[in-house]
Amino acid sequence: MDLSFLEGSGLDTATPGLLLLLVLTGLAAGFIDAVVGGGGLLQLPVTLMIPGLTPVQALATNKMGSVFGTATSAVTFNRRVRPDLRTALPMAAAAFVAAGAGAAVAAALPAGVFKPIIVLALVAVLAFTVAKPSMGRLTELRHAGARHYGLAVLLGAVIGFYDGVMGPGTGSFLIIGLVSLLGYSFLEASAKAKIANLATNLGALVVFGAHGSILWGLGLVLGLSNMAGGYIGARTAVARGNSFIRVVFFAVVSVLIVKLGWDVLTGR
Numbered sequence: 001m002d003l004s005f006l007e008g009s010g011l012d013t014a015t016p017g018l019l020l021l022l023v024l025t026g027l028a029a030g031f032i033d034a035v036v037g038g039g040g041l042l043q044l045p046v047t048l049m050i051p052g053l054t055p056v057q058a059l060a061t062n063k064m065g066s067v068f069g070t071a072t073s074a075v076t077f078n079r080r081v082r083p084d085l086r087t088a089l090p091m092a093a094a095a096f097v098a099a100g101a102g103a104a105v106a107a108a109l110p111a112g113v114f115k116p117i118i119v120l121a122l123v124a125v126l127a128f129t130v131a132k133p134s135m136g137r138l139t140e141l142r143h144a145g146a147r148h149y150g151l152a153v154l155l156g157a158v159i160g161f162y163d164g165v166m167g168p169g170t171g172s173f174l175i176i177g178l179v180s181l182l183g184y185s186f187l188e189a190s191a192k193a194k195i196a197n198l199a200t201n202l203g204a205l206v207v208f209g210a211h212g213s214i215l216w217g218l219g220l221v222l223g224l225s226n227m228a229g230g231y232i233g234a235r236t237a238v239a240r241g242n243s244f245i246r247v248v249f250f251a252v253v254s255v256l257i258v259k260l261g262w263d264v265l266t267g268r
Contacts, residue, residue: 022046022218023225026065030229033066034073035237035245036190037171037197038252039229040066041259043222044167050218059167060208061215063201065222069230070198076234077191087182088192091152092199095160099203102164116264118162122169122257125176126250136179136186137242143182151181156196163200164207169256171197172249186245190237 025046029039040062047058077083129135143151155177163170171193178189208214237245 018049019221022050022221026069026222026225027229029066030069030073030226030231031233031236032229032248032252033069033171033197033226034076034194034230034233036175036249036252037173037193038169038256039069039226040168040170041252041255043226047218047222053215054213056208056211056213057215060205060211060213061219061222062167063205063208064214064216064219065226067198067201067205068223069226070194070201071230072227073230073234074191074194074198076231077194077238080234080238081187081191083188083191083195085195087149087152088195090149091156091192092196093156094153095156095163095196096199096203098157098160099164099200100207102161102166103204103207105165118166118169119257119260119264121173122253122260125173126253126257128180129176129246129250129253136184136189136246139183139185139188141183148182152178155181156199159196160200160203163197164204168260169253170200172253172256175245175249186242186249187237190245194234 025042029041029043031039032042033039043065044058044062047053047062048055050058053061141148155174159170159173159177162173171190174193174196175186175189178184178192179186182189184192205214
């Protein structure tokens with residue numbers, strides 16, 4: 001059989017076993033992303049295992065897969081939680097623009113520059129969340145009017161830029177920002193974070209696509225598995241509520257701290 005049409009898709013160099021691992025990883029990553037974010041911790045390392053991929057190609061293809069998953073979970077959350085779009089959409093617009101800017105400098109600015117700062121920020125986030133066990137159980141908005149929307153836009157821009165440059169834990173940072181800065185419950189924060197995270201993925205994807213860094217065949221495989229995981233994850237989060245999201249949040253942030261901390265110590 002002539003398989004020449006697969007050349008350059010990423011599927012031509014991946015073994016069946018590696019493709020199966022990628023599908024299973026995409027499913028798990030979509031589930032985690034839908035609940036609290038951080039699925040890239042699983043998905044990106046496996047994508048890097050595909051022979052012949054450069055780090056930028058792996059990051060770009062990973063973003064394509066994530067777009068499918070975050071779109072699915074965003075729609076599912078929107079139908080069931082009905083998040084306030086007056087906050088979510090301006091935040092998403094700022095995140096879209098900032099993520100594109102971050103992706104544009106991703107190749108020129110080593111990720112190692114950011115990693116020590118991110119580790120310290122994650123430790124502070126985890127300690128803050130542990131110290132306030134009631135935080136995120138109920139929506140009790142801390143600000144109103146222009147200040148509320150201004151903080152949402154600022155949060156989207158900062159986390160969007162980070163996602164374009166580096167990425168891991170974007171959803172978790174969005175959620176903790178919405179909970180701690182704006183006063184949303186974990187469930188409502190997760191629903192809004194999906195809309196903003198979809199925008200960050202799209203913003204980065206536009207830039208990566210313009211540079212020809214996306215392997216579309218591989219990205220489609222990741223996308224379909226992310227869609228399934230995102231749908232299951234969003235429905236599970238809505239059904240289980242704030243306590244479940246909080247527990248998963250602790251687990252994902254802890255893994256992020258260990259992973260990025262190890263990278264800093266080993267100079268990766």
